[in-house]
Amino acid sequence: MSGFLAVFKNNFRRYRAMPGPVVLMLGFLAASVALAAFFGANTSSKGNVALVGETDSLMANIPGYNVTLVNEEPPVSDMMLGRYDAVVVDGGDGRFSVRTLKSRDLEEELRRAIENPTVAGKESEGRGAGANILGYLILVILLQGITFTGLYSEDRGSGALKRVASTPSGAGGYLLAQGASGFVLIFSSAFLVICAAKFLFRLDVGFSLAEYAGYLTLLTLGSVAFSLFVATIAGKPDDASAMGSSVALLTTILAGSYHDFSSSRPVLDALLKVLPQKSFLNLVEGANLLHTLPELIYLLAAPVLLIALSAFFADRKLKTGA
């Protein structure tokens, strides 16, 4: 226990000794959380359509879509870049043509929506503001975890780890301390920014502060566990950072934080379910805590497992002298 406390307190002394980078990183964290809150609060998930026609066109209002009136057909790149999901050209007299790069389904839906304006359009509710924000935050906090457990990789290289691990508290105590100090920094900054967003800027952040505290705890826990694990496996700090951020990025995108990769391939879906990020997303989008209990358990168990594995591997590497 004393080993844990010593390393924990010392970490903060080390952070105080290099205020520049720490402040910068916390600043970025704050900025990203703010951006996420800002982006996420806007939950409109309607499709965007460019309408080429007159202002009194019959199609100026298509239910379920944001329609922008334009003078001429926008360039193809606008559709590639996502500014518009489809272009509708009003040919007059109720004739129209739909052009889209996306799937046939979208084309069909649009046609139906135009021809029968009374039918409720693509009213997909989309995620709530809170779920949106947390979705963006997954990656941010994962990356921050990698940053703040950097002291660990440093200690590996400098031999300080060997010294601490030979004390009675062992490598496990050391790792917990590293995890704890990272956790405190990341959690407090992220939480403070959410509070500021809610109270100072009066943004609708979706969930209550208590819920945010809970979700952020889960997220930070996962992030810290993951980065400790990566740092234990990789040797040098840069390897850990490069590998860790690449894996974090790829898995977070695949898990659908930003874009739903709804594929019709069940094997892939099953594989993706393993990702904790997917469980987290299910958890925040689910209305009922009881329903999402298995996800919650997974999200608590996975970090614990990762930390245990890290301790195991760290010990082994020390003994074999890696």
Next chain:
Amino acid sequence: MLRFMTLVKRDIGNLLSSPVLFLYNTLLPILMTLILGFLGNGDYSGSGVNAYDYYGISIMVFMLLNVSVTAANTFMEHTLKKANLRVIHAPIPRSWTYLSKIASTSLFTGTCFLLMMALNAFALGVDYGGRMVGYVIALMLAFNLMSAALGVLFCCIFKSEEVANKILSFITAVMAIFGGMFFQLDGFGPAAALISRLSPARWVLDGMFHIVYDGSLSDFLPALLSLLGLTALCVLGSKRFFRTEDYV
């Protein structure tokens, strides 16, 4: 010039000998393009354009951002740091110390990306502009250079490769997400569109898409000149922040 090339050759040798860096610049982009393209294809109809086309370009732009991390590594990775001291004391201009790192990183990563473009074009059918591919390549190389210069600049400012690395990885990932590399952000409204316009990665992405899909060069010159301008700023910044005593 010959002496400068000696430095550059040595640096490239160092880059090649680090397996992680090498894989990071070759395997990772290919893997990401394959996976994201494969999954994203559900969104696209087969009208000639598909997810591979989108990711073929956007992943490349994302990896170009990451060139800064590679550059930081070439410059100050702790096994290499002391060697810089010997270079400083050689009878060559001091600025060659960091200029050679920018040059070697750009040469190395530039080649990796050209290879990647070729692979994407032939294996995945990614459209890089046909006859206009020269302009796309020019933008790619300019951004490549700028990223390398940025990486070296951050190293000079933060004096430590680990710190620069962490900051750069973080900025890169955030710029990528909010810059719309992985999924199109314009659909989120004008505020989102504005924020994503702030990043040079966005200019390059837009420029490349305009060239390939609209045949329009209107973005090309402004983007190219801005990138070269930013590169010059980074080099000047490096000159200002570079201090020989940091290597002792």
